Amino acid sequence: MRTVAGIAASPGIAIAKAYLLEMPELQVERQTVADTKAELQRLERALAAAKAELEEIRLQTEARLGADKAAIFEAHVLVLSDPELIGAVQAKVESEGVNAEYALAETADFYISLFAQMDNDYMKERAADIEDVTQRVLAQLLQVKLPDLSLLQEEVVIVAEDLTPSETAQMDRRYVKGFTTNIGGRTSHSAIMARSLGIPAIVGTKDITRQVQDGEMIILDGNDGMVLVQPDEEQLVAYNDKQLMQQQQQEQWRKLVQEPSVTADGHTVELAANIGTPDDVAGALVNGAEGVGLFRTEFLYMGRNALPTEEEQLQAYRAVLEGMGGKPVVVRTLDIGGDKELPYLQLPKELNPFLGFRAIRLCLAETDIFRTQIRALLRASVSGNLKIMFPMIATLQEFRAAKEIVAEEKAKLQASGHAVSEAIELGIMIEIPAAALLADQFAKEVDFFSIGTNDLIQYTMAADRMNEQVAHLYQPFNPALLRLIDGVIQAAHAQGKWVGMCGEMAGDLQALPILLALGLDEFSMSAASILPTRSALRGLSQLQLQQLREEILAKATPEEVLALLDEQLEEVYA
Ligand SMILES: C=C(OP(=O)(O)O)C(=O)O
């Protein structure tokens, strides 16, 4: 047995075989072949096998994620049947007497660089398709197995260098019992996705892909960030028991689904869910969400080849608003950038993507993209209780410009006969220290704030949320951060505005007493955290916590803050 430590990213225990998600190196050498006919037949067989594989992936994807997500694989099959490309490969084998791998790799490289250089998005996508498909056929020719999550047939724990948010979103929960990665932090988007999907995860292990062999048995404990490789019988029994206890705990929490979110002394707050797609609404409701505090709309833009249209977005927003049945729904406008990329936008690579051209900065520059989204939101607004929130606001000018665009699009829609709700609140994320410090000014103009601690912590501490080497500086309990949060809440309340939090800190049970002490109104979190939070709330006294506010803010270190809470816990838990 070996153990590997990482960052606990999503709670729960997974016990299954490791599935190493690593792309093998495909080495292609030039060889001369005497029998070109036999070589062409070998190529033919590899093409047929690759097509069959793609067809299987297409069917699996369509069944699980729908026809639009599966369409990409149809495009790949078409590439394999393209007479120009395949004809060129065959001609090369015949005329030069070379092996099929070499002929394919050379021909594909030619087309890939030709298309990739064109100033045309469609052709650039074709280049990516050819590259993808070539790898698949080469793997067949070289008899190397490519990992593919959509072809899983047994329960596994995924072991990978890193996972993109869309890879995480596409995991089939029947088979993927957990995942662990070399890089990433608790607030990387793959970690956030894992929590909303309820998949145990450990990130930031540095070298798990080198510590574990494909197929080895592993236990992943997402509660304490430990991976046990090749556990012995005793450990297996112990962890099976632990898993069972957690299931029993879940059943206790289930009883609170319809209960109000109220402290022992009668103070009510709102517990809302963070969602990424309309499909997440069901999970939010099952877990007792009283609203959606953050709909990360960028996931509608990911895992596809082009921007979603106004109609497509309208359907998605409507589905969420109707699904929530009149409960408040905070929809955040496109927050692309950082660890969330949109390859089809062809944005230049930046040195510091978390400090770069992203979110509202991009939306206010590329206003077509922004206006399309705003129109879809306004049209959907009559289907429920919509609130619109702008991400990464640093200055008042940005908020005013975004608000102005909303007003313009509203007027245009109404002039063309569309109904738009008159009760839409407009708010901002507080995730940049400049906005937190100027909250008193913002509070005069916005309807609400939602504190995005995932980014606010990284910008306040200058510690990348994705970098496990500076994870020790990523401190939610640092008094510097707590003072910023306090200032935001005080400033909002002075203007009669409400304040939510939709960063991961909102669902952190250790942070709950502090956030109550500071007077937070709304807590938005992964659906799976709602019931544990509601349960903890019932044991806390808001009045007593409020009296601790000044003492908390006067502390010098996170350790002192936590020690104070520990001391007071008996008092606080009424
Ligand atoms: C909720 C937040 O936004 P995201 O995690 O999507 O950056 C945040 O920054 O806290």
Ligand SMILES: [Mg+2]
């Ligand atoms: Mg953010």
